[in-house]
Amino acid sequence: MPYVNIKITREGxxxxxxxxxxxxxxRLLVEVLGKNPATTVVVIDEVDTDNWGxxxxxxxxxxxxxKQQPN
Amino acid sequence: MPYVNIKITREGxxxxxxxxxxxxxxRLLVEVLGKNPATTVVVIDEVDTDNWGxxxxxxxxxxxxxKQQPN
Amino acid sequence: MPYVNIKITREGxxxxxxxxxxxxxxRLLVEVLGKNPATTVVVIDEVDTDNWGxxxxxxxxxxxxxKQQPN
Amino acid sequence: MPYVNIKITREGxxxxxxxxxxxxxxRLLVEVLGKNPATTVVVIDEVDTDNWGxxxxxxxxxxxxxKQQPN
Amino acid sequence: MPYVNIKITREGxxxxxxxxxxxxxxRLLVEVLGKNPATTVVVIDEVDTDNWGxxxxxxxxxxxxxKQQPN
Amino acid sequence: MPYVNIKITREGxxxxxxxxxxxxxxRLLVEVLGKNPATTVVVIDEVDTDNWGxxxxxxxxxxxxxKQQPN
Numbered sequence: 001m002p003y004v005n006i007k008i009t010r011e012g013x014x015x016x017x018x019x020x021x022x023x024x025x026x027r028l029l030v031e032v033l034g035k036n037p038a039t040t041v042v043v044i045d046e047v048d049t050d051n052w053g054x055x056x057x058x059x060x061x062x063x064x065x066x067k068q069q070p071n
Numbered sequence: 072m073p074y075v076n077i078k079i080t081r082e083g084x085x086x087x088x089x090x091x092x093x094x095x096x097x098r099l100l101v102e103v104l105g106k107n108p109a110t111t112v113v114v115i116d117e118v119d120t121d122n123w124g125x126x127x128x129x130x131x132x133x134x135x136x137x138k139q140q141p142n
Numbered sequence: 143m144p145y146v147n148i149k150i151t152r153e154g155x156x157x158x159x160x161x162x163x164x165x166x167x168x169r170l171l172v173e174v175l176g177k178n179p180a181t182t183v184v185v186i187d188e189v190d191t192d193n194w195g196x197x198x199x200x201x202x203x204x205x206x207x208x209k210q211q212p213n
Numbered sequence: 214m215p216y217v218n219i220k221i222t223r224e225g226x227x228x229x230x231x232x233x234x235x236x237x238x239x240r241l242l243v244e245v246l247g248k249n250p251a252t253t254v255v256v257i258d259e260v261d262t263d264n265w266g267x268x269x270x271x272x273x274x275x276x277x278x279x280k281q282q283p284n
Numbered sequence: 285m286p287y288v289n290i291k292i293t294r295e296g297x298x299x300x301x302x303x304x305x306x307x308x309x310x311r312l313l314v315e316v317l318g319k320n321p322a323t324t325v326v327v328i329d330e331v332d333t334d335n336w337g338x339x340x341x342x343x344x345x346x347x348x349x350x351k352q353q354p355n
Numbered sequence: 356m357p358y359v360n361i362k363i364t365r366e367g368x369x370x371x372x373x374x375x376x377x378x379x380x381x382r383l384l385v386e387v388l389g390k391n392p393a394t395t396v397v398v399i400d401e402v403d404t405d406n407w408g409x410x411x412x413x414x415x416x417x418x419x420x421x422k423q424q425p426n
Contacts, residue, residue: 001338003145003183003291006313007256013317015121015131020316022124025288028308032301033292039338041145041183042124043078045116050228053235053255054285054323060228072196074149074358074396075167079175086263086273088174093266095170100148103162104155110196112358112396113266114220125143125181149398157334157344164337184337185291187329187400192370195377195397202370214409216287216325219384220358226388233387238359241379245372246363252409254287254325267356267394299405299415306408326408327362329400 001039002029009059010046018044072110073100080130081117089115143181144171151201152188160186214252215242222272223259231257285323286313293343294330302328356394357384364414365401373399 004025022042029035049059075096093113100106120130146167164184171177191201217238235255242248262272288309306326313319333343359380377397384390404414 001183001293001336001343003185004309005289005291007287007289008313008317008319009285015129017316018121019124019129019132021312022129023127024312024316025309026124026127028305028312029290029292032304032308033297035292038126039181039183040125040127041143041181043118043145044122044124045118046122047256047258050231051257051259052285053232053239053257054253055251056236056239056253058228058232058235059285061232072151072194072201072396074398076147076149077171078145078147079171079177080143084175086271089263090266090271090274091174092170093271094269095174096146096167097266097269099163099166099170100150103159103166104150106150109268110394110396111267111269112356112394114260114358115264115266116260117264123143130143157342160334161337161342161345164342165340168337168340180339182338182340185331186335186337187331188335189398189400192373193399193401195374195381195399196395197393198378198381198395200370200374200377203374214325214364214407214414216327216362217380218360218362220360221384221388221390222356230387234383237383237387238380241376241383242361242363245375245379246368248363252323252325254285254323256287265356272356299413302405303408303413303416306413307411310408310411322410324409324411327402328406328408329402330406 002033002035002041004029004040004042005045006042007045007047009049009052011049013046073104073106073112075100075111075113076116077113078116078118080120080123082120084117144175144177144183146171146182146184147187148184149187149189151191151194153191155186155188215246215248215254217242217253217255218258219255220258220260222262222265224262226259286317286319286325288313288324288326289329290326291329291331293333293336295333297328297330357388357390357396359384359395359397360400361397362400362402364404364407366404368401
């Protein structure tokens with residue numbers, strides 16, 4: 001009965017991509033720890049880039065200067 | 072000074088229902104542990120059904136096939 | 143399939159008290175929102191009083207000066 | 214590589230105020246514990262006042278009776 | 285720069301199993317969303333079975349009656 | 356009434372350092388948003404280095420190869 005919470009910036013993840021995150025996280029718990037998928041919960045939080053900071057600055061600012069890099 | 076976080080799928084909970092969750096969770100902490108309600112915080116997160124998974128699939132899909140069951 | 147997280151200071155809650163928190167929180171979600179108890183998860187975190195602050199000071203210090211009050 | 218989560222009620226915090234929260238929380242971890250800012254993450258959650266309770270009532274109701282006080 | 289939190293009951297997960305959870309969750313975010321692994325954080329919380337409830341009862345009790353089933 | 360959660364690896368933070376985190380985080384919310392310190396809660400989680408991963412590997416392993424760098 002694990003609980004997995006995935007927090008990502010809100011930058012256009014599709015329903016299909018979120019479905020794959022849910023499926024993949026559930027399978028990971030089944031494969032590594034033998035957990036029961038029927039009671040494995042995955043919750044995805046999408047956070048506005050103004051509300052997510054790294055290195056002391058919001059992702060909104062970071063994106064302006066490094067658009068070409070992965071995130 | 073407990074902190075209670077309730078995560079539910081966003082499926083139309085009303086302000087009145089959320090008021091009852093806040094009231095009930097606070098009373099529970101007072102009754103069971105003698106906590107001070109004045110510093111008991113309850114935060115409710117409503118999560119899109121695309122972003123909540125159980126048994127490896129999003130609730131959005133689950134709802135399609137089991138509309139008649141409780142959740 | 144709600145998820146409830148209850149954070150309290152680690153100050154001697156018994157297994158029986160925690161059982162009552164789990165039971166009460168689950169019943170609350172069933173009564174207010176008609177949720178399915180079989181997939182309702184409750185997780186209790188007990189936090190050391192050095193690691194919990196309110197009003198800018200750790201609960202450890204707060205307890206010294208207000209031992210007689212509820213919390 | 215600390216992770217800081219700040220939850221506040223959604224009551225009009227500006228992008229600039231959120232930038233200052235991110236900057237300040239990151240600096241705090243650097244100054245107090247010598248953490249590396251480059252891997253320090255700050256996530257701000259803004260929560261509707263219907264979904265945040267204290268003293269057993271939603272902030273929405275609380276605001277009606279105490280508009281003049283700080284929160 | 286995603287943040288993943290995995291909560292499981294404390295029932296003997298080994299350091300190697302936790303290493304595989306960290307590796308697998310990170311790879312999932314890279315594969316599905318193209319995230320940068322260098323700033324992807326995974327935190328595993330192991331929770332005592334007295335402190336985790338499902339269906340209104342602590343896992344400690346549940347384990348007694350269903351030892352043979354997966355979890 | 357903000358709620359701040361600070362997660363750090365368990366690597367010997369002292370009670371005094373944690374007191375400074377609590378004090379600093381509370382002051383930050385007061386200064387930036389005018390929040391009331393009396394209802395501002397700070398919770399610090401210290402996480403074992405086996406249970407914290409970045410770049411796909413546990414901090415335990417990372418520490419072996421980079422002992423001299425800040426974290």
